Amino acid sequence: MQSDIQNRRIRERHDARTGWAFMAPFFIMFLLVFAVPICVAIYQSFFRQVASGGGLYGGGELTNQFVGLDNFAMVIASGDFWSGMGRVVVYAAFQIPIMIISALVLALVLDSFLIRRVGFFRLSYFLPFAIPGIVAAMVWLYIYTPELSPIVKFFDSLGIHVDFMAPGAPILASMANMTTWTYTGYNMLIFLAALQAVPHELYEAARLDGASSWQIVRQIKIPMVSGAALLAVLLSIIGTIQLFNEPAVMQSANGWMGYAYTPMMMAYSTMFGTISPGGDGPASAISIVMALVAGGLAVIYALLQRKTVR
Structure with a gap:
């Protein structure tokens, strides 16, 4: 009996070591590309590059000086930062619902009996996500540029003036179209995976009870993918x-x-000194405040979603 217990403990320790050995590459890469950069950014956010040496204008070389929370105070008091944050919040308010609903509809169509070659359509919808984001943005810029765009020229021939890059709502809508085109297929795969995990016995039981296809979609499929949503x-x-x-x-x-149209553009421009004060410290502070805002919005949505489900 005691020998069986010892053998079982040996097997458990062996399984644990095997599990850690398989997980070690991911854990090491996670530390290198995620945890360590975050720690470095937090550390740098408490410093700012200042000119050392004498003279009327400082002179000398740039040195890192500990400034405490001054970089964070600068970000919080920055009108450009909050203006950019307001733009992305307005952008998200209409872009995310359109993209999520479109992805859900595509997933429901692929999960139905209407589509036979699911693999072809699944790859076709996902393909825009495989195109590098900067390349896709340049292609869409060509489509939006009045002097080059065949779409703009077509509307001009009809006597309709279209400016995809006008300040305000038009340019936000143009960017939303670019993002929706890129990420709808990606989110569609998330919904499709959730739908395919639903036991088909539920559908068969619902049909036996006289449920129509629309009732199955509305009362079974959509509620079952709430976690994926x-x-x-x-x-x-x-x-x-x-x-x-x-x-x-x-x-x-x-x-x-400008260079601070979105918070991420502001962080990038600050990093390379296009916006003053520049350098690693202020840029890291902007990134950390962005992360806190994103986390706060995500938590608020999760709490609201949980209350709605209840």
Whole structure:
């Protein structure tokens, strides 16, 4: 009896070591590309580059000086930061629902009996996500540029003036279209995986009870993918706060946008000194405040979603 217990403990220790050995590469990479950069950013956020040496204008070389929470105070008091945050929140308010609903509809269609070659359509919908974001943004910039766009020229021939890059709602809608085109297929796969995990016995039981196809979709399929919907929306909220590729490419053709049109653009421009005060410290502070705002919005949505489900 005692020998059996010892053998079982030996097997458990062996299984534990095997599990840790398989997990070690992921854990090491997680530390290198995620945990360590976050710690470095937090550390750098308490410093700022200042000119050392004498003279009327300081002179000398740039040195890192500990400034405490001054970088965070600068971000919180920055009107450009909160203006950019307001733009991405407005952007998310109409872009995320359109994208999530479109992804859910596509997933429901692929999970139905209407589509026979599911693999072909699944790959086709996902393909835009495989295109590098900066490349996709440049293609859409070509489509939006009045001098080059065949769409703009077509509307001009009808006597309708269309400006996809006008300040305000038009340029936000243009960027939302770019993001929706890219990420709808990605979110569709999340919904499709959740739908395929639903036991088909539920559908068969519902049909035996006289439920129609629409009732099955509304009362079984959609409620069963609520967890996937929560995941997709949370990822979308976090991604929207980090919006960069689309506005950065649009800014190259629309100088009026400035270098702080979104918080991520502000962090990037601060990092390279385009916005003053620049350097690693202020840019890290902007990134940390962005992360806190994104986390706060994600938590608020999760709590509201949980109350709605209850």
